[in-house]
Every structure is written in structure tokens, then in C-alpha cells.
Amino acid sequence: MAQDCLFCKIIAGEIPATVVYEDDDVVAFKDISPQAPVHVLIVPRAHIERLSDATEADASLLGKIVLAGNRVARLSGVAKSGYRLIANTGPDGGQEVFHVHFHVLGGKRLGRMVS
Amino acid sequence: MAQDCLFCKIIAGEIPATVVYEDDDVVAFKDISPQAPVHVLIVPRAHIERLSDATEADASLLGKIVLAGNRVARLSGVAKSGYRLIANTGPDGGQEVFHVHFHVLGGKRLGRMVS
Numbered sequence: 001m002a003q004d005c006l007f008c009k010i011i012a013g014e015i016p017a018t019v020v021y022e023d024d025d026v027v028a029f030k031d032i033s034p035q036a037p038v039h040v041l042i043v044p045r046a047h048i049e050r051l052s053d054a055t056e057a058d059a060s061l062l063g064k065i066v067l068a069g070n071r072v073a074r075l076s077g078v079a080k081s082g083y084r085l086i087a088n089t090g091p092d093g094g095q096e097v098f099h100v101h102f103h104v105l106g107g108k109r110l111g112r113m114v115s
Numbered sequence: 116m117a118q119d120c121l122f123c124k125i126i127a128g129e130i131p132a133t134v135v136y137e138d139d140d141v142v143a144f145k146d147i148s149p150q151a152p153v154h155v156l157i158v159p160r161a162h163i164e165r166l167s168d169a170t171e172a173d174a175s176l177l178g179k180i181v182l183a184g185n186r187v188a189r190l191s192g193v194a195k196s197g198y199r200l201i202a203n204t205g206p207d208g209g210q211e212v213f214h215v216h217f218h219v220l221g222g223k224r225l226g227r228m229v230s
Contacts, residue, residue: 062181063174082205086228090197113201115226
């Protein structure tokens with residue numbers, strides 16, 4: 001756990017969040033500023049700052065995060081209607097919290113991937 | 116290889132594409148309708164129609180796709196400036212080709228994740 005990391009504090013239960021799924025590797029919770037009817041963040045329990053920091057040793061964990069996206073989509077009722085899985089990194093990506101997170105967005109036609 | 120799959124044909128070299136990276140598991144090539152200065156698609160060589168079809172058995176492959184995104188970002192010069200990794204599935208996601216693919220977008224401030 002990294003000090004002063006918002007997502008580490010959510011994982012530790014020190015900051016409340018609406019958790020929709022969790023397992024040994026990841027925690028998924030609703031985004032507090034949703035950009036679609038379904039907007040869930042999936043974070044690894046391990047503190048990795050940026051996706052670009054991930055190495056071959058993280059391949060299995062990254063795969064589990066993507067599969068957790070499928071699970072969150074099913075739990076959120078958007079597996080068939082469709083969804084978008086997004087990871088932002090660095091300034092141009094617009095990453096705001098420096099603990100790797102994947103967004104699951106759905107519940108409407110999502111339109112363009114950038115603006 | 117699936118018949119009539121555009122991406123299977125690109126992987127097989129039957130349809131030309133600007134390949135920027137490939138290995139035993141994935142092929143990455145430039146999107147022909149780029150939505151940002153850097154817009155690369157990463158596809159698994161294995162034909163999986165939808166991300167929502169992926170199972171636990173695909174975890175390692177999915178992790179390799181995400182790591183290939185990092186590699187593509189480095190090769191494209193956007194690893195530090197930042198990038199967005201996106202997988203769309205189903206109608207709301209706007210998936211157009213039914214062979215799993217992850218977009219790597221970068222080279223400008225990417226703005227909103229949906230529209």
C-alpha cells in the first residue's frame with residue numbers, strides 16, 4: 001500500500017466506495033464522477049503507479065484486470081449491450097490517480113473514444 | 116483464422132497494413148481511420164470475436180496485449196507523453212470488427228473517454 005494513494009485507501013477500506021466486485025487480485029468500484037450510466041473502476045490491489053510501469057511479471061495480473069472488466073460488465077447488465085474498457089496513462093491520457101485503473105463504461109452508445 | 120475476418124487477413128498478410136510491432140501472440144498495426152496522431156490497433160493472432168467471449172484461459176494472452184500496448188507506446192514515442200488503451204465490445208461500445216482489438220491512442224491531449 002502506498003501512502004497518500006486514494007485507491008490504496010479505498011482498497012484498504014479507509015475511504016468508502018461502492019464496491020461492485022472484488023477478488024484476491026482486484027477491486028472494482030463505482031466512479032464518483034460517472035461519464036456513462038455504468039462507470040466502474042477496476043484497480044489491482046498491488047500499487048502500480050502507471051500502466052507504462054507494468055512489466056512482463058505483471059502480465060497475468062493485467063489479464064485478470066481485463067477479465068474482471070468482463071465480470072463487472074455482466075454484473076452491471078451491460079455484457080450484451082456492450083461496453084468500453086479504458087486505461088489512461090500519462091498527461092495526454094488524462095490519468096488523474098497514480099494507481100493503475102481500468103474504466104468500464106456502458107449503458108449508452110459511447111460515441112467517440114477521444115475528444 | 117476465421118474466414119471473412121478483416122483482422123485475420125491482416126495477420127495472415129493477405130490485406131496490407133502498417134505493422135508497427137508483432138510477436139508470437141499479437142500483431143499491432145496503424146488504424147486506417149486514425150482518431151489521434153498515434154492510433155494503433157493491437158490484435159491477438161488467435162481469433163476471439165468479442166472481449167466478452169474471453170475466459171480465464173485467455174488471461175495470459177490479454178495481459179500480453181496490454182503489455183504490447185506499452186511497447187507500441189514506446190515505439191510510437193508516446194510512452195512519456197501518455198496514451199489511452201481502449202477495448203470496445205458490443206453495440207454500445209461501438210465494436211466494428213469482430214476480432215478482439217485494443218486501440219492505443221496518443222500524440223495529443225485525448226479529452227473525454229466517451230461522447
